[in-house]
Amino acid sequence: LLLLSRATSKRALSRKSVIPLPVSYSQYKGWNCFISSQEDIKPSVLESKVQNLHDHHHIALDPFSPIESDLKLDIHLPNHTLALNKFPLFPDHLLLFPSNFVPQTKHLSFDIFQNIFNSLQDDDEKTDWLFLYNRGLYSGASQPHQHVHLLFNPSFIDDHFFKSGQNLYKTAFKCAYRYFKSPITCPMEWYDAYIDCLQELNILLDDRNRELKGDDFIQISIDNGKKVITEHFGPQYHSYNLIFSSQYMLLVPRSFENVNGISGNAMAFLKTIYLRSPNEFNLFKRVHDDYLKKITFSL
Numbered sequence: 001l002l003l004l005s006r007a008t009s010k011r012a013l014s015r016k017s018v019i020p021l022p023v024s025y026s027q028y029k030g031w032n033c034f035i036s037s038q039e040d041i042k043p044s045v046l047e048s049k050v051q052n053l054h055d056h057h058h059i060a061l062d063p064f065s066p067i068e069s070d071l072k073l074d075i076h077l078p079n080h081t082l083a084l085n086k087f088p089l090f091p092d093h094l095l096l097f098p099s100n101f102v103p104q105t106k107h108l109s110f111d112i113f114q115n116i117f118n119s120l121q122d123d124d125e126k127t128d129w130l131f132l133y134n135r136g137l138y139s140g141a142s143q144p145h146q147h148v149h150l151l152f153n154p155s156f157i158d159d160h161f162f163k164s165g166q167n168l169y170k171t172a173f174k175c176a177y178r179y180f181k182s183p184i185t186c187p188m189e190w191y192d193a194y195i196d197c198l199q200e201l202n203i204l205l206d207d208r209n210r211e212l213k214g215d216d217f218i219q220i221s222i223d224n225g226k227k228v229i230t231e232h233f234g235p236q237y238h239s240y241n242l243i244f245s246s247q248y249m250l251l252v253p254r255s256f257e258n259v260n261g262i263s264g265n266a267m268a269f270l271k272t273i274y275l276r277s278p279n280e281f282n283l284f285k286r287v288h289d290d291y292l293k294k295i296t297f298s299l
Helices: 002-014 046-054 110-119 165-170 187-204 206-212 266-270 278-294
Strands: 023-028 031-036 080-084 093-098 129-135 148-152 176-179 217-223 226-232 240-244 248-253 272-275
Touching: 002 080, 023 278, 031 278, 080 110, 093 110, 110 148, 110 187, 129 266, 176 187, 187 240, 187 248, 240 266, 266 272, 266 278, 272 278
Parallel strands: 031 272
Antiparallel strands: 023 031, 080 093, 093 148, 129 148, 129 240, 176 248, 217 226, 240 248
């Protein structure tokens, strides 16, 4: 997969189909900060995201319909497409998404885990891939079409941070964390862990649901021996960030999309953030200490 990704990327770069974001990198108090050299012209206001995510027929704003041919990887995955990120923050950044429109407010299906797993079957570096999903209105998702990020061996991320992460996360904010003693050997292991995390957090979210007086719920049922997610969307969506690899999984419910206008997605829980300007970097320096606590639910 890595060789195919890099060959596709080389061709797409030569044709200017891929446009790497112009950023500078700075480490600040344990954070990996990617700072845009120019103001981000893409809309980042939560209201526009809410509109896009609510309007399931707003396909005109769907960047994956159709996906540019130069971005697609030549790999067959049933009902899904694997493609390069058109505006990557770093190299080897892929996106997996349903070929037909599915909103980003949906949970992940088993098919997605299966397609990720199958795409890595012939990859000697499968343990070096990292996967991220931003679900819901407050997750920091930038597109309305459901998509999972695939990152190869991000050099700025300390893997030890995750392997020892359970105690760190459990003492900071509400989340579900799983560490696999041996690397994942089948996609059902991922999917079962994912559903178990949702089950655990459904209890944690009950108080929040009552506060919102919403009608949302996540129900886990058994159908022919398989766990199935059933969901009903009321006035609120359960937003969360999901990070997983062959060795661990972290699912964090979100309470807010941003702090003082600084948006964060799953990368924030890797202590990594994209800042739209040098001014936003200066603002982040003032809020970084409590940033994660302010976008999550405290214990």
